[in-house]
Each structure stands twice: as C-alpha cells, then as structure tokens.
Amino acid sequence: MPASQQRNLFASEPLEPELKPWDRAAAADLWVARVVFNRPLETPFDYLVSDALRERLKPGMRVRVPFGNGHQRLVGYCVEAGPFSDLIGPERFKNGQPPMLKAIEAVLDREPLLSPRMLELTRGIAERYLCGWGQVLDSVVPAGVKKLSGTREILFLVPAAGVAESLGERKLGAKQKTALEVLCAADRPLRIDELAESADCGVGVISALRDKKLVEAITQRTDAFDIDFTPMKRQPDLRLNAEQQAALEAILAELRAARHRTILLRGVTGSGKTEVYIQAIREAVSYGRQAIVLVPEISLTPQTIRRFRSRFDSVAVLHSHLSDSERHWHWQRIASGEVQVIVGARSAVFAPTPHLGLIVIDEEHETSFKQEETPRYHAREVARERARLEGIPLLLGTATPTLESWWRATAQKPTTNSPLPEGERTAATIPDLLLSLANRVAKLPLPPVTIVDTRNDPYIKRGEAIGRALSSQIQVALRDGGQVILFLNLRGFSPVVWCKACGESVRCPHCDITLTFHKDKNRVLCHSCDYESAPLTKCPSCAHPGVYYLGIGTQRLEQEVKSKFGKATCIRMDSDTMKKHGSHDEALERFRLGEAKILLGTQMIAKGLDFPNVTLVGVINADTLLHSPDMRASERTFQLIAQVAGRTGRSDKGGRVLVQSACPTEPAIALAAKHDYLAFAAHELKHRREGDAPPFRALTRIILRGAVENRVRAEAQVMATLLRTTAGKLELPVRILGPAPCPISRLRDFWRFHLQLSAESLGAIHQLWRAALPQVTRVSDVEFQIDVEPINMR
Secondary structure, eight states: OOHHHHHHHTOOOOOOOOOOHHHHHHHHTOEEEEEEOSSSOSSOEEEEEOHHHHTTOOTTOEEEEEETTTTEEEEEEEEEEEEHHHHSOGGGOBTTBOOOOOBOOEEOOSSOSSOHHHHHHHHHHHHHTTSOHHHHHHHHSOHHHHTTTTEEEEEEEEEOTTTTTTGGGOOOOHHHHHHHHHHHHOSSOEEHHHHHHHHTOOHHHHHHHHHTTSEEEEEEEEESOOOOOOOOOOOOOOOOOHHHHHHHHHHHHHHHHTSOEEEEEEEOTTSOHHHHHHHHHHHHHHTTOEEEEEOOGGGOOHHHHHHHHTTOSOEEEEOTTOOHHHHHHHHHHHHTTOOSEEEESGGGGGOOOTTEEEEEEESTTOGGGBOSSSSOOBHHHHHHHHHHHHTOEEEEEESSOOHHHHHHHHOSSOOOOOSSOGGGSOSSOOOOEEEEEOSOGGGOOOOOEEEEEGGGOHHHHTTOSSOHHHHHHHHHHHHTTOEEEEEOSOOSSBSEEEOTTTOOBOBOSSSSSBOEEETTTTEEEOSSSSOEESOOSBOTTTOOBOOEEESOOHHHHHHHHHHHSTTSOEEEESTTTOOSTTHHHHHHHHHHTTSOSEEEESGGGSSSOOOTTEEEEEESOTTTTTTSSOTTHHHHHHHHHHHHHTTSOOSTTOOEEEEEESOTTOHHHHHHHTTOHHHHHHHHHHHHHHTTOTTSSEEEEEEEEESSHHHHHHHHHHHHHHHHHHHHHHTOOOEEEEEEEEEEEEETTEEEEEEEEEESSHHHHHHHHHHHGGGOOOBTTEEEEEEESOSOOO
16 A cells, blocks of 8 residues: 555544533523622622523522632522523623633522512612622522422322323233323322322332333422411401591502502501501402511511401411421412412511512511611612512501601602612602501590609609609509500610729620629620620629619519519510510410500510500600610600500500600600600701701711721721722712721620711712722721611611
C-alpha cells in the first residue's frame, strides 16, 4: 500500500470542538432560572436549567444549587425562568463570550409555593425594607410547608403506557389479568393494598406485574391526618344601626367597584366594628372570594374565633401555637380555595389565597403588626400593597388610629407608600376613605373617666398600688355584683432593684436594663435575656449590704388585691401566667362565666375583650410608657388608656374608669379621659410636624452591634461618614443623625449604636443606601441591621 494511502487510512473528518454549557446555552437557547437565597443579597443569581428539569421548574418553586467558589449546596427560590437570550443581556458578555453559569441540581417542589402575584409582592417588600428577596420568601413560606409536615409519601400503582389498549392480547395468569383489569379500570392510581383487596390477590401477583413492566409505581404525598372542627351553630347577622349601615354601604360600594382603596373605619370602643367587618366579608364571600382578617396575636381569643366560625362555613385561624403540620394543612386548604375566611396575626397577610376579595386589619394601631426580625415588614403596609396588586379594598378598623393612618385618611391629596418604582405604580392613586362610628351600639354611652392625681393620694404615698379612690370604687363594684378589670403594664413583683447607698439601680450583667424581682420564683430576672439570679444580698456596684425592691408589677398588684378584697376571686394575666397553651383562653372563659370577679394584667387584657358585667376599669399607673425615649410614647399612652377604658360600660349596667397618674395634665392622659381622639391627633400631629417626624418624614434606623464597645462606636462613625459623603455627592436630601448609643446601649452582651436617616420620602433613603452599600466594608466583629419605618426605638 502506498505510503500516501497508509497515511489516509487513519484519517477522519476534523473533530468539532466540544461545546461548553454556556456555548450550548447561547446556541441552542437553553433555559436559565433566576434564584434568590435566604441571605441579605441584593440581586438574584442565574443558573442553567437542564432539559430534564425545564418542564417541571416554575417560578415560586424551591431548587437546590451549588453556590460560591466552594460549591456549597444551598436551597433557593426560583423567581424567574426563561430562554437564555431573554434573561442574559449583552452587558453580561465578556469579549463576546456569554457568562459561565452553574446548573440547578434539583427541583424540590411539585407545585409552586408562591403565585406570580405573591412573588411580585415579596419583591416589593424586599425593596421597601432593604433586605434580600430570598429572606422575604423564606419568611413568607411556613416551616411546615417547606418540610411537608403532616404528610407522608405513599406508593401508588398505574398501568404502564399502552397496557390498557393491549390488555386482551396479553397472556397472563388469571389473578394477574384480574389485577391488571382492575387497575386499568380505576379512575385514579391505586395503593398496593387497595389493588390487592379489589382484585382479591396477594402482593406477589402485583410484584410479578411490576417485574414484567406492566405496572409502574409512582409516589404521591397525602395528608397523614385531618383536623376536625366541630361545626358551630350558625348565627344570623345582627341588625345594624344607622351609623353601621352607612359605613357598610360605603365599604360595599368599594367592593362592588372591584378596585383598590384603603378604608379607615374609626369607631369608638363598643361601636360594633366587628359586625361591620363580618357583613362586608359576607358580601365578598358571596362573590366566590376569600377574605383575610388580621388581628393582634393577643386578640385571637375564643370570643373572636367564635364570632367568625359561627357566621361562615369555612374559617382558618392562624396563630403562633399551631404545629408545623397544622400550618401545612391550613396552607393547602387556603391555597385550594376551600377556606372562605382566614383570621390570623401578622403573618396571615401572606396567606396563599387564590381568590382574595377583601383584607381587614382590626386594631390597626397595634405595634405587633411590625415584625422585629428580618424582614422587618409592617403588616399594614404589606396589606396595603397586596390589596393594590389584587385590586381589592383594604379595611382598617380601630378606635385609635395610628397617626400615619389618620394622616393618610384626612390629607387632602392622595398618598402612597408603594415600595415599587414610580413607573410601575398605578397611575391614579385613590385617596383613603375615612368612615366613622361615633357612638356605641344600642346608644350606650362611653364610660366616664376620672383621673386620680397619685401625687396627693395617701394610699399611694405609703407604697400601695391601689389609691384611695380606686379602692373605694372596687368595693362598690363588687358589692353591686359587677366585675373589675385592673390594668398595669409592668410584670413581675418589683420592676426596680435599688441600692440606697450609691443610688444605682441594679442592671442585668448582659443588658443595659434594670432587673425585676419576681416573688413567685424568688428570683431577679432580666426581661430581655435569659439571665436570672437569686435575690441580691448586696449591691454589685458598691458592695453595700442589702438592696431595696421598688415599684409595682402585676405580681405585687395581685398580692394587694388578694389582701384588700380577699373574698373576690382574682385572675392575673401576663406573660408569666399565660405560658401554657390554652391558659389564656381558659382564664378569659372563667372571667366570662363570672367565676372570678377581678381580672388584672398587662396589655393582653386591654384588647378586644367584651364582658358586659364589667362595671369598673382601673388603670394603676398611666405613666408607664409616657416617659420612654420614643417619639410614639404619647400616642401609645393615649391608645392604651382609650382601649382599656373601652372594656367597661358595654351593657345597661353602665361602667366607669379610674386612671391613676402622676401627670394628670399630660395631653395623652387628659384627652384619653375625655375620649377625644380628634383633639389628641391634632395636638400630636402638630408636634410631629414641628419635629420633622413621621408621618411628615420617612425614617430609617441603622443599628450596629458587636461585643466590643469601642469597635462598634468606630464602625458606626465610619458608616455615618460614608452615608454623609454619599448623600453630598448625589445631592440627596437625607438628614443623618448620629451615631449615638441606642436607648438600650447593651443587649445580650452586644453593644449597640444607631444612626437615623430621615427624608421627605423613602425613595431618597433607598437611593442613598443602595449607593453606599457597595462601599460598606464588612467586618467580622460588628454587624448592622436596617429597620425601615421603625416602631420600636429601644
């Protein structure tokens, strides 16, 4: 063979270079998914989607992916998926080459956990509250849903492809043929035990069919249990008075208009706001829609739950005591549209309702609607945005609106706090609608309120909690067969441990907070961390022997009540006595039945309770919140007094309120005694405007914390300098205050400093933070937290 032929013997066509995944993506138009993680990351990450996963993967599902240089396996949320060319823009190419992307390893959900509209809502929350989108998503989906709690995976059988059509031609034993005929005739997959029973055969027959590839096994998750609610006797709608009817008609007009509008229903305590909610919800339900009702956690009483379950066929109640399995069960029923009404605390705003028609927030002034952990959202603002996206009304109800809600409803121009960019908002924003219920139902009068100046009270001067006037009125109420509520927002026995020698109050060794003496445990406790110790025998500061236990908490009040009114059974309700699941409900039921004559406690007794036999309410110390370093101190004081005062006078027996205070002329106390919210709001808004405080300016707080005080102070100063420099360069009208120690400068061994950013709009603050963030040098020993529109300033 010639040499030339020998050379050609092993010749072949030139080999084409092997395509890399990113080359194939650009050439063959593979799919890409955008994934976010439960981390404080600003942007999503792109991953390739294999052909095998393309059909399964949908936005709202969880995926497992490699992350970072170490290829750590993380679970994230897919928020978008589509062709490579649609999601990867030319700016991502370098030297004409597309970016190198890792691939998704697994899809973890069979169905999306979040709808496209919920993804849009959560994106807006992340933008508004300056946190990661994945952090919001992970907070929205309950742990029980992520873990599939309360379900189990079961093996089901189906005929293999083409078997049903060729069944008559197959040569099988009698039992195998019968089993296959039963399976082919079934209108759903069958469990192995179901098929064995229906075909009257053993498991061996079914195994033989599987060996012959005539039967395929699939797995499905099913509920491992069901929650059985005893149906309640249906109650008819109550007859509304003229004020209630007018308010209802205005709400129904917005419902029927099928548009978004926020409605503020300000109704005095006992004016029948709940009945207006219920009849508005009934209208929404009649259209095949669902309703979400948000209430403070402490208002989720049996009384509240009964009112809704006795009026609607399907009600889900979401509260903090639900197990993971129960949360998952409720989530599935809500998502399927089975549930008409969802009643719950703050997180219920994210209930996966496919047919949402109305959102109601009762007691909208409650601070518990603001979450204190990341994501630090306010449920009222989330509900406002969700209602806008859904095109439905949002109904806010309270006797004492927050000044933010009041200002929105009374301002002469439309206002919006949408976290979305201006271009994505609805072009025309409808102003909030203000409705009023100025009178109680059945024309019952509001109870008269008497302010008692404790500076001149002989009982108070000798160290007692209950002054002379209040003591006398308690005796009268009990003698006449009435019940009494006593309110004191300090738990424990003595909230101050004090040394006479050095004049110092004894503080927690881990926090900048005074210790509280708890007599029932004979321990001193810190109410912010888990620290506790035996009663002190000497001052830790000066070593002087002996300390004094000063002040009055609910335990000491209980002891005094039992001493003075021993024949009357007393119930104390605070977080110490209400730890056991069901104890809160049990205590209120005992009081409702008249088994106890005196109910005393903290703010958990001030909300939403309706006991017609209560003829006296006593506020032990109205000054508790008044002098705290918080711009909302006066507002909260007014709200608490007004709310607790509303617990009496709810029947023809009448009632009265006594408020003990060392500051009787303070507007918050004096105007609450007159039930004059309008005057208080005007007075407080004037001061807020003069102080450039919300609702006239947006506020954001940056808290830095670490174990070494000087390091935290130094990093806080670096942060402040960076923000001021960036604001100056961009000419942003943002005022930066601080750094300064937080009101509680040390908490759980962490030193804390904060900065306050204020501007006429949140947009300017957002722009400043996003411009400054890439320049922030992160250090391992100091961390920072961002609280947009803070409520708790401690």
